[in-house]
Amino acid sequence: MNKKDFPKIHFYDQDFVDIYDKTWNWLGNSWINATSGEVDADNGYFVYPGEQQLVVDQAESIFSSFFLVYSNKNYTAEKNLDYLYSKQEDSGAIRWKYDLKSNAPIFDNSNPEGIGIPLFAWAEFNFYHKSANKRRVKEIMPILQNYMKWLETFKQPNGLYAVPSNTCMLDTEARKDSCYPVDFNTAVAINALNMSSLGDILNDKELSFQYKRMYFSLKTRINGLMWNEETGLYHDLNKDEQKIPAKTLAGFWPLLAEIPNADKADLLIAHLGNPETFGTDHPFPTISADSPEFSKDGNGCNGSVFPALNFMVIKGLEKYQRYDLARECAIRHLYFVLEGLQPADGSKGDMYEAYKPCGEGAAIMPGNEAFPRKRFMLSIGLSTIALMIENVIGLSISLPRKTVDWIIPNLEIMGIEKLSLKRNLITILSNKSSRGWEIQMESEKLYYFTINILNQKKKTLPIPSGKCSMLIDKL
Numbered sequence: 001m002n003k004k005d006f007p008k009i010h011f012y013d014q015d016f017v018d019i020y021d022k023t024w025n026w027l028g029n030s031w032i033n034a035t036s037g038e039v040d041a042d043n044g045y046f047v048y049p050g051e052q053q054l055v056v057d058q059a060e061s062i063f064s065s066f067f068l069v070y071s072n073k074n075y076t077a078e079k080n081l082d083y084l085y086s087k088q089e090d091s092g093a094i095r096w097k098y099d100l101k102s103n104a105p106i107f108d109n110s111n112p113e114g115i116g117i118p119l120f121a122w123a124e125f126n127f128y129h130k131s132a133n134k135r136r137v138k139e140i141m142p143i144l145q146n147y148m149k150w151l152e153t154f155k156q157p158n159g160l161y162a163v164p165s166n167t168c169m170l171d172t173e174a175r176k177d178s179c180y181p182v183d184f185n186t187a188v189a190i191n192a193l194n195m196s197s198l199g200d201i202l203n204d205k206e207l208s209f210q211y212k213r214m215y216f217s218l219k220t221r222i223n224g225l226m227w228n229e230e231t232g233l234y235h236d237l238n239k240d241e242q243k244i245p246a247k248t249l250a251g252f253w254p255l256l257a258e259i260p261n262a263d264k265a266d267l268l269i270a271h272l273g274n275p276e277t278f279g280t281d282h283p284f285p286t287i288s289a290d291s292p293e294f295s296k297d298g299n300g301c302n303g304s305v306f307p308a309l310n311f312m313v314i315k316g317l318e319k320y321q322r323y324d325l326a327r328e329c330a331i332r333h334l335y336f337v338l339e340g341l342q343p344a345d346g347s348k349g350d351m352y353e354a355y356k357p358c359g360e361g362a363a364i365m366p367g368n369e370a371f372p373r374k375r376f377m378l379s380i381g382l383s384t385i386a387l388m389i390e391n392v393i394g395l396s397i398s399l400p401r402k403t404v405d406w407i408i409p410n411l412e413i414m415g416i417e418k419l420s421l422k423r424n425l426i427t428i429l430s431n432k433s434s435r436g437w438e439i440q441m442e443s444e445k446l447y448y449f450t451i452n453i454l455n456q457k458k459k460t461l462p463i464p465s466g467k468c469s470m471l472i473d474k475l
Helices: 014-030 058-068 079-086 120-131 134-154 182-201 205-226 249-256 262-271 307-319 323-341 377-393
Strands: 008-010 055-057 097-099 395-398 403-408 414-420 425-433 436-443 447-453 457-463 466-471
Touching: 008 014, 008 377, 014 323, 014 377, 055 058, 055 079, 058 079, 058 120, 058 307, 058 377, 079 120, 120 134, 120 182, 120 395, 134 182, 134 205, 182 205, 182 249, 249 262, 249 307, 307 323, 307 377, 323 377, 377 395, 377 414, 403 425, 436 447
Parallel strands: 403 447
Antiparallel strands: 008 414, 055 097, 395 403, 414 425, 425 436, 436 466, 447 457
């Protein structure tokens, strides 16, 4: 693969820059051509290389697209998703995993239908804002509509979806009685909301209204049936529609779907700072620290910290404008990822699929040496690339709107250099000069730049092509 430069980041902590660079350097080993076995292959797919069976996983493919969009087109962010779309059956089904060598779906006794986390529309909406490719939205819309029709076969008379609890990456014994998982039902709501937004992009009012109505219907049911005022959390339901007692990170998915009102959101978010529930040293454990199943070593989904689930919680915090907390949690998480890569005792570290909630290093699962997977790039890039750009540095980019928003919680030397935005390379850096704090910018085309500094100064300015700078004191 002929690699161009990846976008460079600047940050006052060089370790964060190093871990970002290392992620891009290591990604190539996970792009594999199943026929030839070649790595870093143009015609490869993004899969975990350490196992005999090369698997295209629906959840991993969706989540990895959120950091691959920043690769300056060195990697095709939609490659795995297009593979999954090509496997759609007449019923509309797309299964949760496929063997890349045989192209056959993989089924499991615990999930006989092979249903996965339904977030394709969320990923596609993100693609649209990073590429402004309206034609792609038009082409994939029939696939997404047929997939949503297939999901309806899992819908029950109460309006909720009954599926195995392991469809959404949080498979713990504490959820064994779950029939209606809160994470899956919320994921359907997120997908419906994004389907409505894709309908708006296509100027299809009927489509937009259809999925918005579906979203509000689910929102009402999740709030009415799954919210527990006493625990301040959303819970799975058992087959009798009773809330199961397990307090899991699945209960935070509704933040991402903007389901809780302000009061419910405050109760939920308070848990993230409570060391007795989800405010562990390394945010955020899969189950509450006061759960009987909780393990300080992680023990699979009995407390481990998973980058993909952290990404979900942090993006949920953004929906409620809790940018400071989102950034603080992202930084704390990244320090633990860094500790796993460079252990204090000098031993050899790595980047892992899961981490301990109450200490440094990889999670431990007795009797399972394969867990967690080392150098698990399919989700670790969410932390070291996506959270780094979007939450630590604080940039939010939309190509169709021609906007770049920069939320700066405190004045530091940081920014991004040579980020490709559809044939437009941009650079945005904050530096301290003899004239005070200064933001330097370079672009090949005009765009609109909104800067929000310390929640005290907010301004939107048109940024012309070429180089320019602005003094923060003058804003």
